[in-house]
Amino acid sequence: xxxxxxxxxxxxxxxxxxxxxxxxxxxxxxxxxxxxxxxxxxxxxxxxxxxxxxxxxxxxxxxxxxxxxxxxxxxxxxxxxxxxxxxxxxxxxxxxxxxxxxxxxxxxxxxxxxxxxxxxxxxxxxxxxxxxxxxxxxxxxxxxxxxxxxxxxxxxxxxxxxxxxxxxxxxxxxxxxxxxxxxxxxxxxxxxxxxxxxxxxxxxxxxxxxxxxxxxxxxxxxxxxxxxxxxxxxxxxxxxxxxxxxxxxxxxxxxxxxxxxxxxxxxxxxxxxxxxxxxxxxxxxxxxxxxxxxxxxxxxxxxxxxxxxxxxxxxxxxxxxxxxxxxxxxxxxxxxxxxxxxxxxxxxxxxxxxxxxxxxxxx
Amino acid sequence: xxxxxxxxxxxxxxxxxxxxxxxxxxxxxxxxxxxxxxxxxxxxxxxxxxxxxxxxxxxxxxxxxxxxxxxxxxxxxxxxxxxxxxxxxxxxxxxxxxxxxxxxxxxxxxxxxxxxxxxxxxxxxxxxxxxxxxxxxxxxxxxxxxxxxxxxxxxxxxxxxxxxxxxxxxxxxxxxxxxxxxxxxxxxxxxxxxxxxxxxxxxxxxxxxxxxxxxxxxxxxxxxxxxxxxxxxxxxxxxxxxxxxxxxxxx
Numbered sequence: 001x002x003x004x005x006x007x008x009x010x011x012x013x014x015x016x017x018x019x020x021x022x023x024x025x026x027x028x029x030x031x032x033x034x035x036x037x038x039x040x041x042x043x044x045x046x047x048x049x050x051x052x053x054x055x056x057x058x059x060x061x062x063x064x065x066x067x068x069x070x071x072x073x074x075x076x077x078x079x080x081x082x083x084x085x086x087x088x089x090x091x092x093x094x095x096x097x098x099x100x101x102x103x104x105x106x107x108x109x110x111x112x113x114x115x116x117x118x119x120x121x122x123x124x125x126x127x128x129x130x131x132x133x134x135x136x137x138x139x140x141x142x143x144x145x146x147x148x149x150x151x152x153x154x155x156x157x158x159x160x161x162x163x164x165x166x167x168x169x170x171x172x173x174x175x176x177x178x179x180x181x182x183x184x185x186x187x188x189x190x191x192x193x194x195x196x197x198x199x200x201x202x203x204x205x206x207x208x209x210x211x212x213x214x215x216x217x218x219x220x221x222x223x224x225x226x227x228x229x230x231x232x233x234x235x236x237x238x239x240x241x242x243x244x245x246x247x248x249x250x251x252x253x254x255x256x257x258x259x260x261x262x263x264x265x266x267x268x269x270x271x272x273x274x275x276x277x278x279x280x281x282x283x284x285x286x287x288x289x290x291x292x293x294x295x296x297x298x299x300x301x302x303x304x305x306x307x308x309x310x311x312x313x314x315x316x317x318x319x320x321x322x323x324x325x326x327x328x329x330x331x332x333x334x335x336x337x338x339x340x341x342x343x344x345x346x347x348x349x350x351x352x353x354x355x356x357x358x359x360x361x362x363x
Numbered sequence: 364x365x366x367x368x369x370x371x372x373x374x375x376x377x378x379x380x381x382x383x384x385x386x387x388x389x390x391x392x393x394x395x396x397x398x399x400x401x402x403x404x405x406x407x408x409x410x411x412x413x414x415x416x417x418x419x420x421x422x423x424x425x426x427x428x429x430x431x432x433x434x435x436x437x438x439x440x441x442x443x444x445x446x447x448x449x450x451x452x453x454x455x456x457x458x459x460x461x462x463x464x465x466x467x468x469x470x471x472x473x474x475x476x477x478x479x480x481x482x483x484x485x486x487x488x489x490x491x492x493x494x495x496x497x498x499x500x501x502x503x504x505x506x507x508x509x510x511x512x513x514x515x516x517x518x519x520x521x522x523x524x525x526x527x528x529x530x531x532x533x534x535x536x537x538x539x540x541x542x543x544x545x546x547x548x549x550x551x552x553x554x555x556x557x558x559x560x561x562x563x564x565x566x567x568x569x570x571x572x573x574x575x576x577x578x579x580x581x582x583x584x585x586x587x588x589x590x591x592x593x594x595x596x597x598x599x600x601x602x603x604x605x606x607x608x609x610x611x612x613x614x
Contacts, residue, residue: 050451050614053455054454054455055451055454055455055611055614056611056614057611073368073457073458073459074368074457076455076456076457077368077457079455081452081455083451083452083455085448086448086449086451086452087447087448087449087452088449088452089383089387089447089449090447091386091387092383092386092387100379100383101456103376103379104376104379104380104453104456104457104458105456105457106372106375106376145452148452
């Protein structure tokens with residue numbers, strides 16, 4: 001059964017004791033597609049990948065890779081794998097690790113040597129090929145793992161967070177390699193916590209949460225349909241009462257500078273270390289829904305610890321035209337100058353947060 | 364790219380795994396030195412002061428060296444790989460679990476056999492004679508595979524801490540030394556002692572070695588060989604079945 005799909009998954013399920021790690025998920029990955037597989041920590045991404053590469057057994061459902069049952073020797077022979085948290089053999093050199101993998105995949109020696117040289121050159125490891133990998137940095141080891149996954153010239157790649165925790169150069173090197181592989185027509189299934197990376201590289205993404213698929217679509221479609229809410233970052237020349245601003249027509253939620261910084265910190269942590277859900281769209285300190293502000297002055301002067309005055313805000317709206325017009329009128333009426341007015345489209349990250357939060361709330 | 368995935372294909376891949384294991388886990392100075400020294404000192408501690416001839420000492424000494432070396436590293440290879448985070452990558456290669464286990468057993472077999480050659484050569488230099496070298500060589504090979512398989516059985520519990528697995532292995536390895544006719548010939552043991560000795564695979568190798576070097580054995584040779592073969596099959600089957608259950612829990 002080899003029908004244009006590189007991966008077919010139907011009702012795939014895995015339990016760990018009473019915990020349902022993967023709960024009847026179904027999806028397909030087309031041949032030549034780069035398929036992003038996203039989800040918060042513990043959502044079931046790695047368990048799904050492990051079932052597909054044959055490291056753990058499924059409890060229920062069906063899964064095939066390149067037309068063969070997932071985990072079968074034929075499926076494994078056609079696959080390249082970079083498991084999450086995997087390591088190369090640190091007592092072997094980079095070159096010897098590659099040759100070991102080539103032998104395990106029974107790649108002919110001459111082909112293996114040519115490919116190894118090319119891969120090490122492309123990933124910037126050639127100069128250190130004879131050094132033991134115990135002397136490699138984390139970024140170098142990750143790049144070596146990618147080379148090990150490619151030594152057998154696989155038709156499909158399973159990459160479980162290949163850029164997680166890497167320095168900028170190593171992450172860029174791996175992303176560049178993935179782009180090239182995509183151009184070559186390789187099928188790639190990629191898990192990542194980096195939403196920008198997923199949006200940039202993926203043809204389609206699946207979002208898994210609590211073991212269930214929340215959505216499968218292109219990053220653009222998910223951003224639009226999943227996001228819906230636009231973000232407006234603005235800064236005034238003077239502090240403004242947030243409760244007055246929240247009352248403007250079209251404001252569905254408001255964040256003060258404090259909340260924005262906290263959310264940005266969370267987003268940065270998530271990008272760096274895969275820390276799960278970013279902040280920013282949930283309720284919390286420094287956030288408020290639109291509500292009447294009585295007859296108080298819009299300008300600051302009586303701010304409290306609970307309702308701090310601020311000159312910098314992030315507004316969420318489903319109607320940008322209405323809100324931008326209201327903001328201009330508000331500024332004129334109060335002799336304020338807007339130093340920054342930045343309208344941002346919903347991103348994949350916004351969609352991700354929305355979809356994973358929606359699921360959490362439903363449960 | 365080969366894609367038959369038959370027995371020959373998987374055997375070739377298991378040799379690759381064995382070479383990898385020998386290089387990474389066995390071919391280390393301290394491991395080789397420990398493999399030789401530990402049985403020597405253990406044996407000396409029990410033989411010094413006792414009136415033993417070289418012909419009597421040699422079979423037991425060989426049995427101990429072979430048993431200790433073939434079971435020394437194999438119990439901790441899988442936990443080491445899991446701890447070093449190389450096991451998942453290995454399991455995702457086109458190899459059966461049985462192939463991984465056979466690779467580890469082969470590595471342990473090579474190590475045990477190679478180390479055992481040292482006392483054999485020393486013994487020959489000191490004047491011992493081996494009456495049937497071919498049978499003796501076969502016994503060394505079969506026993507090395509048997510002990511290596513037993514070593515792999517020790518690694519079944521899904522602990523990724525090598526020290527824990529070593530404790531389990533030690534708890535079995537040391538008692539086995541004392542019930543296998545190494546220090547006291549089987550003929551001199553009481554009936555209940557002989558009955559206990561039959562549950563140890565080392566008993567049968569020591570018996571074959573005594574036949575080859577001393578010219579006398581407690582059991583007929585074919586019984587010794589059949590018993591070693593039976594234990595080998597048993598250990599391999601248990602290792603392969605049980606690792607199927609526990610291996611995925613390591614990652």
